[in-house]
Amino acid sequence: MVSGSESGEYGEEKAETNLFIERGMAMEHLGILEGRKKQILEKRSGMTQADIACDTSSLSGSVSQRACVFCGSRVVLYPVADAIHLVHGPIGCAAYTWDIRGAVSSGPELHRLSFSTDLQEMDVIYGGEKKLYTSLIELIEQYKPKAAFIYSTCIVGLIGDDIEAVCRKVARETGIPVLPVHSEGFKGTKKDGYKAACHALMQLIGTGSTEDISKYSINILGEFNLAGEAWIIRQYYEKMGIEVVSTLTGDGRIDAVRRAHGASLNVVQCSGSMTWLAKEMEEKYGIPFIRVSYFGIEDMSKSLYDVALKFPERPDIMDAAKQIVSEEVKTLYPSLQKFKKALTGKKAAIYVGGAFKTFSLIKALRSIGMSVVLAGSQTGNKDDYARLKEMCDEGTVIVDDSNPVELSKFILEKGADLLIGGVKERPIAFKLGIGFCDHNHERKIPLAGFVGMYNFALEVYQSVMSPVWQFAPRKGGLQ
Amino acid sequence: MSHEHAKTATQNACKLCNPLGACLAFRGIENCVPFLHGSQGCATYIRRYLISHYKEPIDIASSNFHEESAVFGGSHNLKVGLKNVSNQYKPEVIGIATTCLSETIGDDVPMILREYKKEFKNGSPMPILIHASTPSYQGSHIDGFHAAVHATVKALAVKGSRQRLINLFPNMVSPADMRYLKEIFRDFGVAFMMMPDYSQTMDGGPWGEYHRIPPGGTPASAVAGSGSATASIEFGSTLESEKSAADYLDVLFGVPAYHLPLPIGIKGSDRFFSLLETLTGEKRAEKYEDERRRLVDAYADGHKYVFDKKVIIYGEEDLVIGMVAFLQEIGIAPLLCASGGKSGLLKKRIEELVPDVNELGIKVREGVDFVDIEEEAKILQPDFLIGNSKGYTMSRKNKIPLIRLGFPIHDRFGGQRMHHLGYRGTQELFDRIVNTVIEQRQNASSIGYTYM
Numbered sequence: 001m002v003s004g005s006e007s008g009e010y011g012e013e014k015a016e017t018n019l020f021i022e023r024g025m026a027m028e029h030l031g032i033l034e035g036r037k038k039q040i041l042e043k044r045s046g047m048t049q050a051d052i053a054c055d056t057s058s059l060s061g062s063v064s065q066r067a068c069v070f071c072g073s074r075v076v077l078y079p080v081a082d083a084i085h086l087v088h089g090p091i092g093c094a095a096y097t098w099d100i101r102g103a104v105s106s107g108p109e110l111h112r113l114s115f116s117t118d119l120q121e122m123d124v125i126y127g128g129e130k131k132l133y134t135s136l137i138e139l140i141e142q143y144k145p146k147a148a149f150i151y152s153t154c155i156v157g158l159i160g161d162d163i164e165a166v167c168r169k170v171a172r173e174t175g176i177p178v179l180p181v182h183s184e185g186f187k188g189t190k191k192d193g194y195k196a197a198c199h200a201l202m203q204l205i206g207t208g209s210t211e212d213i214s215k216y217s218i219n220i221l222g223e224f225n226l227a228g229e230a231w232i233i234r235q236y237y238e239k240m241g242i243e244v245v246s247t248l249t250g251d252g253r254i255d256a257v258r259r260a261h262g263a264s265l266n267v268v269q270c271s272g273s274m275t276w277l278a279k280e281m282e283e284k285y286g287i288p289f290i291r292v293s294y295f296g297i298e299d300m301s302k303s304l305y306d307v308a309l310k311f312p313e314r315p316d317i318m319d320a321a322k323q324i325v326s327e328e329v330k331t332l333y334p335s336l337q338k339f340k341k342a343l344t345g346k347k348a349a350i351y352v353g354g355a356f357k358t359f360s361l362i363k364a365l366r367s368i369g370m371s372v373v374l375a376g377s378q379t380g381n382k383d384d385y386a387r388l389k390e391m392c393d394e395g396t397v398i399v400d401d402s403n404p405v406e407l408s409k410f411i412l413e414k415g416a417d418l419l420i421g422g423v424k425e426r427p428i429a430f431k432l433g434i435g436f437c438d439h440n441h442e443r444k445i446p447l448a449g450f451v452g453m454y455n456f457a458l459e460v461y462q463s464v465m466s467p468v469w470q471f472a473p474r475k476g477g478l479q
Numbered sequence: 480m481s482h483e484h485a486k487t488a489t490q491n492a493c494k495l496c497n498p499l500g501a502c503l504a505f506r507g508i509e510n511c512v513p514f515l516h517g518s519q520g521c522a523t524y525i526r527r528y529l530i531s532h533y534k535e536p537i538d539i540a541s542s543n544f545h546e547e548s549a550v551f552g553g554s555h556n557l558k559v560g561l562k563n564v565s566n567q568y569k570p571e572v573i574g575i576a577t578t579c580l581s582e583t584i585g586d587d588v589p590m591i592l593r594e595y596k597k598e599f600k601n602g603s604p605m606p607i608l609i610h611a612s613t614p615s616y617q618g619s620h621i622d623g624f625h626a627a628v629h630a631t632v633k634a635l636a637v638k639g640s641r642q643r644l645i646n647l648f649p650n651m652v653s654p655a656d657m658r659y660l661k662e663i664f665r666d667f668g669v670a671f672m673m674m675p676d677y678s679q680t681m682d683g684g685p686w687g688e689y690h691r692i693p694p695g696g697t698p699a700s701a702v703a704g705s706g707s708a709t710a711s712i713e714f715g716s717t718l719e720s721e722k723s724a725a726d727y728l729d730v731l732f733g734v735p736a737y738h739l740p741l742p743i744g745i746k747g748s749d750r751f752f753s754l755l756e757t758l759t760g761e762k763r764a765e766k767y768e769d770e771r772r773r774l775v776d777a778y779a780d781g782h783k784y785v786f787d788k789k790v791i792i793y794g795e796e797d798l799v800i801g802m803v804a805f806l807q808e809i810g811i812a813p814l815l816c817a818s819g820g821k822s823g824l825l826k827k828r829i830e831e832l833v834p835d836v837n838e839l840g841i842k843v844r845e846g847v848d849f850v851d852i853e854e855e856a857k858i859l860q861p862d863f864l865i866g867n868s869k870g871y872t873m874s875r876k877n878k879i880p881l882i883r884l885g886f887p888i889h890d891r892f893g894g895q896r897m898h899h900l901g902y903r904g905t906q907e908l909f910d911r912i913v914n915t916v917i918e919q920r921q922n923a924s925s926i927g928y929t930y931m
Binding site for chain 1: 485526540548
């Protein structure tokens, strides 16, 4: 097996290597880089297959769909709406993340502003500490935030700015938490960025009062309130008689984060970004955690039941969960049948950020009659991929940290009718003449919860069944 | 003006970083893959940003720095990356742009490229490697754009016997503008080399099969021929001579350089067409006379709606200058001309266009962000804002209509198909401005007239 050594690094595009045949995949004219092959496999029964390689940094020169450490941190902390988010570096990192997420707030909207120290050549030469300090003091004076997050970008480490010291000084002078986020782009992968963000959150957790918090309480972790999804989820739990102490970080508030250690249970979605935090909180505050997903009927219901199971002394909580599920499903199920009828037999390709989401999507797609021919993620780990392999149908291609060439190859080879992904994947689908569903942070329609399942089915239906594809070359283009 | 708050940080930037412009320009070379020497995130963010405007796949490779590369230099990563891109994309050209990271650690990219060529001398056909220095801590996206154009010409242009050929450096304009410019040149019956040309790569048709690199773009061989052209035309008003591809060709190969502002408005378009007539010795085709006549006629039909309207215009400096020339023609006074760019020339160029700029109270501000512009807007109370999508936040908050143009258009459909240049582009812009006024009146009216 090729290891991450020098030999595997250069991606000679050999037409058919032994490795590849071993993995049961036919190479066609679109090649896969040698250094990438161990991150792809096709499910074949009766074949001994090596595990997929993952948790590695992207191959140089491969057009990865991943981002960087900074992106990971920015994504996690973005929805905290009463803090300022100051990006310390040249302008790009702040400009490209200005108001790009669909994370909504019920109150303050500081998270929708973009702040940058906009470092110039002279700052790079003489250091940016002073500019950072002045920027912070001014911004805190102007916007009166509850806290400030300071993101380090690539060059900050190199020019030797002591961010920690500046943050401490500003915190002292302004009386609010000023938290450095060590998110230099090159210092790892997006996952390291998640961790840096969680580390900043850990500095806040435990600093608020836990008085009056019910024993039957949870934190919702890894739910970013895209299009108001956290509100939907929160409502379900509250209906069950459970107190939601904080949502990390959807519709996030600093004061709520500070009290998070008062909850009895952490309910973790988006495992990639928040498991680390949940583990830290377990260790430090003894709060257990469970992993859930709010996508699709099955997983959504399970996420209510699993929480109820954690409070066995209160059977009314489980009763309420059952009540919610039965009511919701009663209205949802019939409304899905129209979509199912139209979509049965259609094939989907999934390429999203975290692997956990793909599990739910596979189930959700099956519930509307669709099969999955490609499943992959930017940041899945070994366990994720093992589970994915188990779940997938025969012949499904599984990829880690893929790129446009590979995605296109498999979409065409497998005859997918739909791609689920984010902005960077969208034009690939449309160019190739297939439907697309945006399941990333930019979406404006809630896809979580029972109502989200309806929205998801509707969106898939409207994209896959659109008559416009008749003109696509794939379908002969009517010529 | 005195600010309500002291302001050191940039808030809601009215500019993007240097490498973005370079990637876009490299995308306008045929069979070329843009390659960023830096962290993975730069390529990903820039792809995302461009995709949201152009709605086209745009593959940008990255050398994908790790900690070791930052400590020991990015040479190894760059070489591995180039090899991998060559294998997967089979490009004819790789356009390498640096980032703040690789510039700060001081990677000597030209040297690394020389080494790479030596090491892989006997490998598969070696792509042409073009290197543009684009540190994000200098200038803005427009500087990266010009740096890539300049680097490409510098890398490829050779001396040759004079051809009846005109070079055109159109600046960062829309794919639709580029198609229109090519149509004009074809109608003049003159050979031309337009660089870059992303009219197809960033606004193309559907694919029956996957294209590693979409069809279209200026062929490297055509850029090579630019050294033997009769003349170069370069659109732009704030480009320094040492960064100008046209001036490079002038100095090195004696190809005369003609600099024009972006041809927006009748006078600007007239100047462009007259120059083409002079250079080719041909009359412009009748259809352009028609376009011009229709535009003059439209000015007459619509003049009352727009005269004396007050606007704020923002965006790249060259675009702002081109727009001011046009707005002057229709009686619209810009209260503020603003840009995130900082060439130091914006005010001077606008004074040349509008000699009584100070008497008219026209403010010109360079290096501003959207919070600065919004503060001005609150005081100046313009009738509308003109610029890219990123002004929407202040437009909504202050209930000032926004007329979208330029880049990026992220909250409307079809930004890549929008015309800005020549009679045709001016016509489109004029129609949109008039319609904005009409819509505003109609909405504000208690009667709801169905004829305007």
